[in-house]
Structures are given as C-alpha cells and as structure tokens.
Amino acid sequence: MHDRLAEGLSAIIADPARVLTAPAVLERLSHDFYWYSPVLRPKLANKNGDIAVLALDVDEILAVLRFAGMNDVPVTVRGAGTGNYGQCVPLQGGIILDLSLMDKLEEITSDGVAVCQPGLRLGALETEARKQGWELRMYPSTLVKASVGGFLAGGSGGIGSVAHGGLRDFDTVRAFEVVTMEEEPRVVLHEGAAVHEILHAWGTNGVLTRIWFALAQAEQWTQFTAAFDTYEQAFTFTESIATNPTWTKRLATVFEWPIPSFFTPIKKLVRDGKSMALIMIATAQLDALTAATKGSGGELTFSGPYEGPRTQPLLSDYTWNHTTLWAMKADPAYTYLQCGFSPTECREQFRKLRGRFGNEIFFHIEFMKNGEGVVIPGAIPIVRFTTEERLNDMIAFCRSIGVFVANPHVNYLEDGGRFRPDNIQLLAKQRYDPRGLLNPGKMISFQKQVVAP
Numbered sequence: 001m002h003d004r005l006a007e008g009l010s011a012i013i014a015d016p017a018r019v020l021t022a023p024a025v026l027e028r029l030s031h032d033f034y035w036y037s038p039v040l041r042p043k044l045a046n047k048n049g050d051i052a053v054l055a056l057d058v059d060e061i062l063a064v065l066r067f068a069g070m071n072d073v074p075v076t077v078r079g080a081g082t083g084n085y086g087q088c089v090p091l092q093g094g095i096i097l098d099l100s101l102m103d104k105l106e107e108i109t110s111d112g113v114a115v116c117q118p119g120l121r122l123g124a125l126e127t128e129a130r131k132q133g134w135e136l137r138m139y140p141s142t143l144v145k146a147s148v149g150g151f152l153a154g155g156s157g158g159i160g161s162v163a164h165g166g167l168r169d170f171d172t173v174r175a176f177e178v179v180t181m182e183e184e185p186r187v188v189l190h191e192g193a194a195v196h197e198i199l200h201a202w203g204t205n206g207v208l209t210r211i212w213f214a215l216a217q218a219e220q221w222t223q224f225t226a227a228f229d230t231y232e233q234a235f236t237f238t239e240s241i242a243t244n245p246t247w248t249k250r251l252a253t254v255f256e257w258p259i260p261s262f263f264t265p266i267k268k269l270v271r272d273g274k275s276m277a278l279i280m281i282a283t284a285q286l287d288a289l290t291a292a293t294k295g296s297g298g299e300l301t302f303s304g305p306y307e308g309p310r311t312q313p314l315l316s317d318y319t320w321n322h323t324t325l326w327a328m329k330a331d332p333a334y335t336y337l338q339c340g341f342s343p344t345e346c347r348e349q350f351r352k353l354r355g356r357f358g359n360e361i362f363f364h365i366e367f368m369k370n371g372e373g374v375v376i377p378g379a380i381p382i383v384r385f386t387t388e389e390r391l392n393d394m395i396a397f398c399r400s401i402g403v404f405v406a407n408p409h410v411n412y413l414e415d416g417g418r419f420r421p422d423n424i425q426l427l428a429k430q431r432y433d434p435r436g437l438l439n440p441g442k443m444i445s446f447q448k449q450v451v452a453p
C-alpha cells in the first residue's frame with residue numbers, strides 16, 4: 001500500500017522531497033492537540049496517515065485528490081495541526097495533505113479584506129495587516145502557529161470575538177475557493193452565505209485553497225490585568241466592560257482562583273487567592289479602565305502595550321484554550337469543557353454547577369458577541385477529570401440548566417456543537433465528496449452513496 005501510494009504521488013508531486021514517508025514524520029503530521037482530552041487520548045494515539053504530501057499549488061491538490069479518488073484512498077487536510085479534538089487525525093489512514101507551504105498573502109484590499117492561501121499563519125497575517133492599518137477581527141490563542149485555512153475549517157473564534165463575534169458571524173469570512181472530491185475534482189467559489197456550507201466542517205467536504213478574510217481597522221491596544229478578592233467581583237467587573245459598547249476591547253477574560261496560580265511565567269501579575277480579569281483595551285481608555293477597576297474593588301496588577309504577536313508577555317497566551325494548557329501543566333488531571341452561559345441566568349448557573357460539582361470545576365470566562373450582537377459569557381471551564389461517566393454527567397447537567405456545551409471530548413462534528421441544524425455541511429459533503437474520502441469518520445451523519453449495480 002505505502003509503496004503504491006509513494007509511487008503514484010511521486011509522479012504527481014515534482015519534488016520527491018515533498019512526499020513524506022518516514023514513520024516519525026507521519027506520526028507527527030497525523031496528530032494535533034487531541035491529548036487535551038483524556039477521553040480522546042487512548043482512542044487517537046495510534047491513528048496515523050500512510051503518507052503525507054506537502055502541496056504547493058491548486059493543480060497539485062487537484063491531482064492528489066484525483067489520484068486518491070481513483071484509488072479509493074482517504075485524504076485528510078492539515079494546516080498547522082493545532083486543533084483540539086483530533087480534527088486532523090486520519091482515522092482511516094491514507095494521505096495527509098499538508099498545506100503549510102501554501103502560505104502566501106496575495107493582498108489586503110483597500111477595504112480591509114485579506115486574500116490569501118490557506119497555509120498562511122494567522123500571526124504573520126496579523127503582523128502584516130497591522131503594518132497596513134488593519135488587524136485580525138478575531139484569532140485563536142494559537143495565533144502564532146495556526147493557519148488561516150485551519151482556523152476557518154476547525155476553529156470558531158477567540159481574541160476579538162468580544163467585539164466581532166465568531167468566525168461564522170458578521171461576514172468575516174467573505175469567500176473562499178474549495179477543491180472538491182468529486183470524480184473529477186474541481187475548484188468552486190463559495191461566497192456570502194454559501195461559505196457556511198464548508199466553514200467549520202473540519203475538511204470533510206472540501207479543501208480551502210484561496211480565502212477572502214475580512215479584517216478590522218487596527219487599534220492601539222493595552223494589555224491589562226487586575227486582581228479581585230472574589231470570582232463574583234472579577235466577573236461583574238469584566239462583564240461591565242464586555243457588555244458596555246462604550247469600551248473598545250479585544251479581550252475580556254475572567255479566571256477564578258486557583259486558575260491564575262497555573263500561570264507560572266507571569267506569576268508577578270497574580271495575587272495569591274484572588275480571581276483575575278484580563279482585558280485588552282484601547283490604549284486611549286486605559287486611565288478610565290484603571291479608575292473603573294479601583295471603583296470595583298480591584299487591584300491593577302499589570303498594563304502594557306500590545307505590539308503584535310511578538311509582544312512579551314503576550315497575555316493572550318493565557319486565554320482561550322491556552323488556559324487549559326497551563327492547568328494541565330500544573331496538574332495533568334485537569335481537562336476542560338467549552339460552554340456558553342446565559343447572559344441573564346449565568347450567576348444562577350454558576351451557583352448550581354458549584355453546588356453539584358464543587359471544586360471539580362473552576363470558571364474561566366471568555367466574553368464573546370453572538371450572531372445577534374449580544375455579548376454573552378462564553379466559557380472554557382477547567383474540569384478535574386475522574387471518569388468519562390462523571391464528565392458526561394457534568395455535560396448533561398450543564399445542558400439541563402441551560403448551559404450550552406460544545407463537547408470537546410468527541411471527534412466528530414455533530415456533537416462538537418458547531419454542526420448546523422440546517423444540514424448544509426452534510427448536503428455539501430454529499431455533493432462534493434459522495435465517496436466519503438475526505439477526513440472520513442468526522443461527519444457521522446454522512447452515509448456513502450450506494451451505487452446501483
């Protein structure tokens with residue numbers, strides 16, 4: 001099998017150095033940060049692709065998909081491999097299509113739309129955009145490594161979402177070109193509402209090859225941290241900043257103690273026993289924010305300019321799902337959930353969860369705007385893992401009290417929480433990948449089409 005694939009692909013890819021077969025390399029390219037989940041860890045550890053290809057252009061992608069289709073071989077696309085749920089782990093082997101070399105930024109248009117290849121790193125785009133007076137509307141805390149294509153296919157939002165919502169909102173993703181896995185693969189343009197057929201479908205129904213990604217006008221940002229005696233105080237203060245449109249912010253995060261104690265590189269910013277607010281605020285509003293913090297009983301522990309992805313300390317490295325990484329470094333028994341609390345009932349929801357699960361859950365809030373323009377307390381709580389049953393109990397309890405959960409302990413789209421009820425991703429898969437060769441096993445509602453004899 002391996003030899004046959006290597007021979008076939010080497011005929012397509014001009015430079016054999018871009019067809020990879022070394023087992024250690026394949027092992028690395030077959031995995032992401034799935035190990036965040038103690039449930040996924042044993043299930044995905046031994047899943048590997050049979051061969052990897054570093055594609056350079058659309059013609060090579062078309063040829064690889066044609067070859068794979070003719071030989072009934074699965075293809076799993078890979079950006080930078082920073083996904084959390086084994087999104088790019090090839091469950092059924094086959095070809096890993098690595099797009100990290102397709103990393104060109106074609107242009108930033110005069111109205112602030114980046115036109116780029118999928119392998120472009122978000123950090124590189126943020127740096128270049130800021131030089132031209134623009135910046136990313138939102139980015140994951142994996143900014144430096146993650147690719148634009150991987151973010152669109154696997155991510156949802158991040159720093160900036162408190163102002164601009166998630167990737168699926170407010171026309172941030174303007175358009176993209178997609179290579180299909182039809183009998184004769186082709187390039188199709190999706191624009192406007194049609195992007196939602198492919199967005200966040202984990203590369204199961206097409207390969208993104210050229211992207212139009214809307215930016216925001218660049219702002220001078222200050223990173224800011226404050227300590228509060230109680231979680232309630234830290235939450236209420238941060239909520240007042242996040243939900244009031246007069247504050248210009250990029251990040252509004254709350255950590256319940258002991259989460260700040262996990263942040264060893266920035267321990268000078270942490271106060272023992274206290275909860276922490278972490279905010280990116282327009283520099284022009286820093287004095288007002290400092291005054292508001294004091295007025296709310298908080299202690300300002302740090303403020304400093306954000307000067308792009310190389311800023312030190314880069315406080316976004318402690319937010320979104322990086323928070324979980326610091327918790328797991330402190331104690332490998334920690335894991336996480338991805339939740340959305342009710343903006344009106346959240347205090348009651350926090351109380352019920354604490355009552356039922358005690359110190360098995362610690363609150364980590366990321367305020368974000370939803371598609372209706374309402375800023376809500378999104379959350380990536382830190383959870384002490386004991387058994388899968390107990391974790392499922394917690395998820396069921398959250399849902400029973402109205403807390404939305406996108407389950408990060410499964411590696412198929414449908415329970416990951418972002419699958420669309422209108423089924424347009426599934427319909428696109430039936431159209432573009434009827435043989436089910438793209439990232440098989442990740443869209444479980446898909447059934448291969450049976451060809452009549």
Ligand SMILES: Cc1cc2nc3c(=O)[nH]c(=O)nc-3n(C[C@H](O)[C@H](O)[C@H](O)COP(=O)(O)OP(=O)(O)OC[C@H]3O[C@@H](n4cnc5c(N)ncnc54)[C@H](O)[C@@H]3O)c2cc1C
Pocket residue numbers: 032033076077078079080081082083084087088099118139140141142145146147148149150151152153154155156157158159201202203204206207208209320321322325439
């Ligand atoms: C510490 C940590 C923090 C994180 N924080 C966030 C966060 O704040 N917000 C967030 O949304 N995510 C977050 N993530 C998840 C992940 O980092 C992001 O979603 C990231 O944007 C994925 O980009 P990538 O290039 O690494 O994608 P990959 O992991 O390579 O791929 C992700 C998925 O997209 C598919 N794919 C990749 N490229 C293409 C393409 N061109 N066409 C079609 N399919 C493709 C892959 O097959 C896979 O299913 C975090 C992960 C970690 C480990």
